[in-house]
Amino acid sequence: MKYECDVVRDLMPLYIDDVLSENSKVFVKDHIDSCEACRKYYEKLSSEVKIPVSRESRKKDLKPMEYLKASLSRKIIKRVLAVVLVVGFFVGSFAFANLYKIPVDPSAVEFYEKDKFLYMKYDGKGDLLYSAGESWDNRKVWTIYFWQTPFEKYITPLYKDEKYKTDFMPLYNVKKVYDNDGNVLWEKKDK
C-alpha cells in the first residue's frame, strides 16, 4: 500500500496536468477513490498548484496568446486610425485655410439703402465668404472681396444645389462699392 501511495503521489502532478496515459489515469483515480490519505493529498495539491486540471482549461489558458494577437492587431488599427486622422487633419486644414478669390455675378448682389447704411444681399451659387475694405484714399469707397474655401468650391456643389442667400453686414455712409476685380458693384446716386 505504501509503495502504491508513493507511486500515485509521484504521478499526481502529471495526473493534475492531465498528461497521463489512460491506464495510468485510471490507476491514479482508482487509488484516490480508495485511499483517503492520497485523496486529501490530491485535493491539497490540486488546490495549491494553480495549473489547469483539464485539457479544456489548458486551452483556455492559451487564450491570452490569442488576446495578445488581437491586441496587436488593435494596435495596428490604432496606428492606421492615427495616420488617417493626421492626413484628414491636413486635408481638412487645406480645405478651410486656402481661400480662392472668386468673381461674383453682380446681378446676384442686391443693394439697398436704409438711413445712412448700405445693405447688401447675395442670392447666387455657392457658399462664400466675404470681406470688405475701405480704400485708403477715400473712406466712402469700399471694395468687397469674395472668397471660397476649397471645400465650398468643390465639395458643397456636390450635395447642395439650391442657391446661397446671405445678408451682408451694413456699411455706413458709402459712396461706391467695388468687387475684387475692380468692377463697380454699386454707386450712390446724386440727388
Ligand SMILES: [Zn+2]
Ligand atoms: Zn494512497
